[in-house]
Amino acid sequence: MIKYKYTPLTVAACLLISSCSANLTDYQPQANNFDIKEYFNGPVTAWGTIQDGSNKVTRRFCVELDGKWDGNNGVLAEKFYFNDGEISYRNWNLVKQEDGIYQGNAEDVIGTAIGKHQGFAFQFNYTLRLPVDGTTYDVSMDDWMYQIDQYRVMNKTAISKFGFNVANVTLFFDKESPVKTCASDI
Template sequence: MDIKDFVGTSPELLPESYLAGDLEGWGVVERLTGGLQQRFAVKARGTWDEAARVLSFTETWTFDDGRQDTLSWRIAKLASGRYSGEEPRVEGEAEGDRAGCAFNWRYTRDTPQSGGDNKSMVLNFNDWFYRIDERVVMVRGSAGRAGIPFSIVHATYRRL
């Protein structure tokens, strides 16, 4: 799949617009081979700074085992539908592209895991966001290591 496949589709997904404000979400993590790994709920809030062209976006994921993971993003809007992002646990920079109703977000993050306060794993993420309507975006993402996915995330975000 290529972001160019979505040119001209609507409704348009502009991360700086859709992710500004309060959102909530829900989803599941599945093994690539099938089978439910985890369920989760998300609470998020974003603020767009037009002058700096930066979105500050914080999302807290609460998993069915009670574990929480909070991501604090600073996402810069670049030229030609491109984005870059920083988050304290992300290695290097996140990269994003948007066209029409879609946004593709890629990054590598030291991600907290179940089983202890200090247990984490460096994972590669490749997330595809699809705008459904004014309030809803659906996400299909993959998580893996060394570029090989082993989990699939399905999430739905709703603007409040």
């Protein structure tokens, strides 16, 4: 059996390294910046997984999204189909501010979500009221979307509680015509 000895310096270095994360300014503006108002306009389908803190996949799902915009105000309706048979809904009310920052609200979001984009990346931060096994938790969502091309977007979300990562979500969005549905996927 191998035993590890942790010194205060080792623990401090690990905490410092694990607290580092990407910053939106890491992504340079480009000719066609990713803008969720343009991408999430009309039907989109996504497929994803939820991983626990050890990165073990605990659930798979498909989500059908439909976005409608009136000027800078949008509604993004989401219908989730989970592999265990659960179906859930979330309706985002989004507002694109003059400075390009997005604000959003949904039924299970506490307060206001704030989103910013730069280059091919979009970051959305919010607190989600998450039901798990009969108990409800308020968790922080650090949602990153990366536009691959005009039809596809990758999404990685870190879910944390008290500053500790407790789960992750990985999603792949596709809006290429004809848009697929979730009915036969999960």
